[in-house]
Amino acid sequence: MSLYKGSCHCGSIQFEVEFSLTKTVTCNCSICSKTGAAYTSVQDDKLQITEGKDQLSLYQFGSKTAKHYFCEQCGIHPFLRPRISPELWAVNLRCIEGLDVNDYPSKMFDGVNWEQTVEAWIKHK
Ligand SMILES: [Zn+2]
Secondary structure (H helix, E strand, O other): OEEEEEEOOOOOOEEEEEEOOOOEEEEOOOOHHHHOOOEEEEOHHHEEEEEOHHHEEEEOOOOOOOEEEEEOOOOOOOEEEOOOOOOOEEEEHHHEOOOOHHHOOEEEEOHHHHHHHHHHHHHHO
């Protein structure tokens, strides 16, 4: 595991996160297809928000299980609590310093067909 630093665009939100990356996950659901984020998921205690907690806004829709956090100032979504496992963090790898998501293979999570995908995803994880 390596420790990475991440931030939103304006820098109001700063965080540190630990992970070891073998692939990135993208998703075609209604929000991810618009943000264009690439993710990895980490346990709750692997992500620390070091600055700007009070600048985070929460966006929820649909089942309102997932928690999409975004910066009030610049609108970037640095991390979220994913619907598939809301106890984890899904980190937007495009917000990580010194990491190029193009250096890693990418796996597509078929969020449009969420229920079916989750069944298959959990089996083959
Ligand atoms: Zn910001």
